[in-house]
Amino acid sequence: MAKHPAMPDSELRGFERIAVPLMEQVNRLHPLRRATHRVQGTAMGGLIHFVVNNLVEAHGLEELARAHVPRGLIIVSNHRSFFDFYFLGTWVTFHTPHCKEVQFPVRSDFFYTNPLGLAVNLVVAGGSMWPPVFRDERRRTLNPIGVHQIAQAFGPGVMMGIHPEGKRSKLEDPYCFLPLRPGLGQLLDLVDPEVRVVPAYVVGTSSSVQREVGRNFGPKAKRGEPIRLWYGPVRSVGSITAAASDALERTEIAFAGVRDLAEQDRARYGAQVR
Numbered sequence: 001m002a003k004h005p006a007m008p009d010s011e012l013r014g015f016e017r018i019a020v021p022l023m024e025q026v027n028r029l030h031p032l033r034r035a036t037h038r039v040q041g042t043a044m045g046g047l048i049h050f051v052v053n054n055l056v057e058a059h060g061l062e063e064l065a066r067a068h069v070p071r072g073l074i075i076v077s078n079h080r081s082f083f084d085f086y087f088l089g090t091w092v093t094f095h096t097p098h099c100k101e102v103q104f105p106v107r108s109d110f111f112y113t114n115p116l117g118l119a120v121n122l123v124v125a126g127g128s129m130w131p132p133v134f135r136d137e138r139r140r141t142l143n144p145i146g147v148h149q150i151a152q153a154f155g156p157g158v159m160m161g162i163h164p165e166g167k168r169s170k171l172e173d174p175y176c177f178l179p180l181r182p183g184l185g186q187l188l189d190l191v192d193p194e195v196r197v198v199p200a201y202v203v204g205t206s207s208s209v210q211r212e213v214g215r216n217f218g219p220k221a222k223r224g225e226p227i228r229l230w231y232g233p234v235r236s237v238g239s240i241t242a243a244a245s246d247a248l249e250r251t252e253i254a255f256a257g258v259r260d261l262a263e264q265d266r267a268r269y270g271a272q273v274r
Contacts, residue, residue: 004028004149007131007142016132019112026127027103027153033127034157037101040126045090054216055204055223058091059264060231064198065096067234071194072158073098074237076184076254078177078262079163081205083212088200089161091229100157101128103150108132147183151190162187164251174203175262180255185247188254193238199257201230203265228269230261 004027007020027033075088085104093099106129111117121129131146133139150160165178188197204227206212215223235257244250 004152005145007145011138011141014113015115015118016108016112019118020132022118023112023121023127023130023132024149027130027149030155033153034101036126037128040123041093041102041128044124044126045093048086048090049094051213052087052216052227054220055212055227056087056091056229057226058095058229058231060261061091061095064092064098064231064234067098067196067198069098069196069234071156071192072154072160072196073234074184074187074191074195074197075159075161075200076197076258077161077163077200077202078174078258079165079168080174080202081168082207083205083209084163084202085161087205087227088202088229089159092159092231098157099159101159102126103153103158103160104129105131105133105146105150105160105162108134143183144186147187148190150187154191154195164255168207175266177255177259177262180248180251182247182251184254185244185250188237188241188250189247191237193236193241195237196234197237197240197254198234199232199254199261201228201232201258201261201265203228203262228265230265232257232261 004024006024009017009021012020026036075085075092077084077088089099089102089104093102111121111129112132121127131149133146134142154160162184164180164184166181166183167178169178171178204225240250240253244253
């Protein structure tokens with residue numbers, strides 16, 4: 001595996017100078033990443049599965065489990081709550097053979113600027129919230145480095161999740177989406193064409209741990225709307241890049257599967273606003 005480029009220390013500030021190089025080192029060492037996922041990722045995934053299992057309805061996992069995924073998997077999803085990828089990733093980990101280690105890019109604020117954020121990343125997420133995504137004026141310098149870091153980390157058993165909307169949607173209608181950003185398309189242009197992309201759609205989540213855990217263990221009749229996870233048809237990165245001329249167009253093609261899944265949910269369940 002090629003050594004991924006490091007983010008220059010001259011561009012980092014405050015606690016970032018500790019957190020960013022540390023997480024780069026953790027994610028540069030393939031055996032360490034995989035061991036961390038097996039121990040911490042599997043343990044936390046098991047806990048997540050336990051505390052929301054009564055709420056989750058998953059669609060499309062059987063087809064995903066049978067898919068050929070030779071060089072890693074990218075989950076492309078809408079973004080409704082802080083926990084979308086905790087649910088989507090956990091169900092892939094526990095119900096398919098495709099995930100041996102996981103990576104989810106995350107905003108740099110808190111997770112890379114605060115010691116508590118770094119602790120959450122290491123202890124709760126097993127270091128999987130990497131690389132950081134910067135939203136200030138440094139994004140033009142540092143975020144392209146992050147994209148290259150992700151691209152070089154792909155291989156058999158690696159799973160990554162990305163929200164092309166860029167931020168959490170607060171729209172009342174769960175079947176409407178925010179404008180897409182080109183980051184996914186930029187990544188697709190760098191990874192192995194044999195990496196696979198699976199669209200995913202999640203609805204019924206909130207950003208309250210107490211609420212979700214409480215209704216999971218509450219009376220069945222009072223649990224409310226289920227958390228519905230939809231996984232669509234898998235396609236290769238090469239098939240997407242061959243059909244698009246620029247990064248935003250590649251993103252739109254990949255996200256089209258998410259829109260299709262949203263329409264399937266709307267047709268089956270109706271517009272249950274959450």
